[in-house]
Amino acid sequence: MIVRDIAKISLSNLGRRKVRTLLTTSGVIVGILTIVTMVSLGIGVQEQMLRNVRALGMETIFVQPATEEQNVFTMFMQLAQPKRTRIITPAIVAQFKQMDGVSQVTPEVDFAVPMVLKYDGQQTAAFPGSSRVQNPFQATVVMVAGRSLSTNEPSGLVIGEVLARELGVRNVASMVGQEVTVELEQPRGDQLDLPIKVVGVSNGRTLEVAFGDKVRLKEWWFNKQNLLETDGYDVVMVKASSLSKVTPLAKQLEDMGYKVQTLLSMVDLANRMVAIMQTMLASVGALATFVASLGIVNTMIMAIYERTREIGILKALGASRGDILRLFMTEAGLIGLMGGIVGLILGWLLGLGLDWVAHQYIGSQGITITDPFFMVNGWLIFGALAFGTLVGLFAGIYPASRAARLDPIAALRHE
Amino acid sequence: MTDEFLIQATGLTRQYKMGTATVEALAGIDLQVRAGEFIALMGPSGSGKSTILNIIGGLDRPTSGEIWVNGTELSKAGEKALVAHRRNRVAFIFQSFNLLPRLTALENVELPLVLASVNPRERWERSISALQQVGLTERLNHKPTELSGGEQQRVAIARALVANPMILLADEPTGNLDSARGAEIMGVLRNLNRNRGLTLLVVTHDPEVAGYADRTIRLRDGRILPSEAG
Numbered sequence: 001m002i003v004r005d006i007a008k009i010s011l012s013n014l015g016r017r018k019v020r021t022l023l024t025t026s027g028v029i030v031g032i033l034t035i036v037t038m039v040s041l042g043i044g045v046q047e048q049m050l051r052n053v054r055a056l057g058m059e060t061i062f063v064q065p066a067t068e069e070q071n072v073f074t075m076f077m078q079l080a081q082p083k084r085t086r087i088i089t090p091a092i093v094a095q096f097k098q099m100d101g102v103s104q105v106t107p108e109v110d111f112a113v114p115m116v117l118k119y120d121g122q123q124t125a126a127f128p129g130s131s132r133v134q135n136p137f138q139a140t141v142v143m144v145a146g147r148s149l150s151t152n153e154p155s156g157l158v159i160g161e162v163l164a165r166e167l168g169v170r171n172v173a174s175m176v177g178q179e180v181t182v183e184l185e186q187p188r189g190d191q192l193d194l195p196i197k198v199v200g201v202s203n204g205r206t207l208e209v210a211f212g213d214k215v216r217l218k219e220w221w222f223n224k225q226n227l228l229e230t231d232g233y234d235v236v237m238v239k240a241s242s243l244s245k246v247t248p249l250a251k252q253l254e255d256m257g258y259k260v261q262t263l264l265s266m267v268d269l270a271n272r273m274v275a276i277m278q279t280m281l282a283s284v285g286a287l288a289t290f291v292a293s294l295g296i297v298n299t300m301i302m303a304i305y306e307r308t309r310e311i312g313i314l315k316a317l318g319a320s321r322g323d324i325l326r327l328f329m330t331e332a333g334l335i336g337l338m339g340g341i342v343g344l345i346l347g348w349l350l351g352l353g354l355d356w357v358a359h360q361y362i363g364s365q366g367i368t369i370t371d372p373f374f375m376v377n378g379w380l381i382f383g384a385l386a387f388g389t390l391v392g393l394f395a396g397i398y399p400a401s402r403a404a405r406l407d408p409i410a411a412l413r414h415e
Numbered sequence: 416m417t418d419e420f421l422i423q424a425t426g427l428t429r430q431y432k433m434g435t436a437t438v439e440a441l442a443g444i445d446l447q448v449r450a451g452e453f454i455a456l457m458g459p460s461g462s463g464k465s466t467i468l469n470i471i472g473g474l475d476r477p478t479s480g481e482i483w484v485n486g487t488e489l490s491k492a493g494e495k496a497l498v499a500h501r502r503n504r505v506a507f508i509f510q511s512f513n514l515l516p517r518l519t520a521l522e523n524v525e526l527p528l529v530l531a532s533v534n535p536r537e538r539w540e541r542s543i544s545a546l547q548q549v550g551l552t553e554r555l556n557h558k559p560t561e562l563s564g565g566e567q568q569r570v571a572i573a574r575a576l577v578a579n580p581m582i583l584l585a586d587e588p589t590g591n592l593d594s595a596r597g598a599e600i601m602g603v604l605r606n607l608n609r610n611r612g613l614t615l616l617v618v619t620h621d622p623e624v625a626g627y628a629d630r631t632i633r634l635r636d637g638r639i640l641p642s643e644a645g
Binding site: 002309 | 469472474494498501502503507509515517526527529530532534574578
């Protein structure tokens with residue numbers, strides 16, 4: 001038989017039992033839809049991370065203080081940070097600057113504690129961030145008024161325009177130069193009010209506090225003097241003068257006893273995490289597709305039972321076992337392929353829908369991300385269609401070979 | 416075997432297992448058929464008439480014995496050879512016509528050529544010509560259910576002819592038709608035998624149908640009865 005005839009006969013057989021074909025296909029559709037949605041999420045997230053990491057520059061090396069090794073016991077006993085065994089003091093930072101191949105050193109202190117902003121009798125809650133160490137999903141901060149903070153600035157803050165409005169300010173630019181009171185409250189009840197001058201207003205909802213102020217707030221929070229000398233910086237970004245200097249510099253810093261991460265290793269780690277996430281989520285879809293394949297097996301066995309006499313007639317007219325096998329395999333494969341096509345389209349649409357919802361939500365939180373979270377690429381399209389077809393073919397093996405082996409005389413007697 | 420006979424069977428037996436019992440459909444048959452003969456096979460139900468047709472048609476294999484058709488020993492032939500045999504040398508006509516209900520008359524006739532990978536244009540021409548030979552020039556795009564019994568059997572005969580076989584195997588071809596339609600069909604078959612030299616083996620209960628044949632072979636309990644005069 002020629003391919004065109006096989007395809008034509010298979011399609012007409014499927015079209016003959018439309019409802020059954022539709023129901024059988026729907027199982028595959030659900031499976032492929034799940035896989036496409038999940039994998040496209042993985043692709044989108046990966047793309048965004050890579051783009052942001054590239055924007056930071058691949059020359060950057062992140063140096064963190066070395067900590068005590070953690071085991072299960074210490075992890076539960078010290079819910080806070082593990083004890084630092086090698087800290088990065090300002091003196092060490094100065095040392096980093098002298099190293100060969102270093103073009104820039106930016107030390108940073110983490111202080112992510114919820115705070116209350118007070119201004120002109122109004123108040124709102126905020127969470128300080130940093131525009132220098134970027135969250136991979138965070139878009140670049142754009143200044144609306146005033147200026148941004150520079151490295152190591154002793155005092156000042158940049159307030160997001162959403163926060164400014166929450167403080168009752170209509171003309172956000174008018175805040176530049178004014179003092180905002182930052183209030184911290186310890187769980188034990190102590191309270192600190194620190195007035196800080198606004199140097200700029202940014203878009204979104206971010207709050208950025210100058211380095212000096214951050215250290216002051218942190219020292220009060222942990223009740224420590226000279227925090228930079230006792231605990232050191234939390235992270236130091238060392239920028240190599242060229243890409244070729246990254247690996248030797250990282251090695252040198254590691255030998256000095258610090259925890260070192262380059263963007264190369266971070267990209268690698270992120271890729272691995274995305275791959276794990278993708279695999280887990282896609283497994284759900286694969287499982288659904290497997291269940292769907294049982295539906296295909298069932299439908300095909302039914303079809304063969306109903307068409308036993310027809311198979312007998314075809315054999316009497318000169319059909320070989322291979323012809324019968326190909327006919328039924330093609331039918332099963334077509335169910336899989338149709339499921340793949342519809343599942344791909346619906347999964348794609350679902351991704352676009354979820355993407356829209358996600359961006360609406362993120363936008364309402366004052367963060368601007370324009371890049372999509374769900375991305376479908378050529379490999380995903382090809383993979384979804386191929387997987388659907390393979391599942392159909394796989395499900396067709398047993399029923400089709402049963403049909404091919406039917407005894408023609410018994411088949412012709414079948415009512 | 417000799418080249419004298421188109422079909423030559425010696426010591427042909429066929430046993431079926433029905434649960435624990437063994438049914439002997441053929442109990443040692445010797446048969447010779449010359450090319451162009453028109454033979455009627457008669458006998459009561461279960462006498463083995465249909466089994467002989469199925470074995471000659473390559474749908475069934477004997478339990479023992481030899482069966483040569485046009486130089487091929489079918490009991491030892493492989494699957495490929497049997498498929499070629501069914502495609503090129505023999506064709507079946509059934510009591511219940513066995514047309515595919517979803518296909519039109521023309522598409523049913525084309526089916527053997529579809530299976531044989533003949534290109535669409537050629538199979539259309541050959542099918543039309545086969546339908547003309549059985550006297551069907553209208554209603555070619557009707558489904559079998561829209562045709563009369565006689566018309567359906569004509570379509571089935573056209574389907575049998577379309578691949579130019581040497582042997583036509585007919586199992587009670589008039590069993591589902593009234594006597595007038597039955598006579599028409601037998602007329603068509605006899606013409607094919609006379610004009611095209613088609614070898615015909617017709618299984619029947621009906622002595623009138625057997626009357627069209629050159630020779631009648633009577634069977635009982637899987638054996639051929641000694642022939643009467645003529």
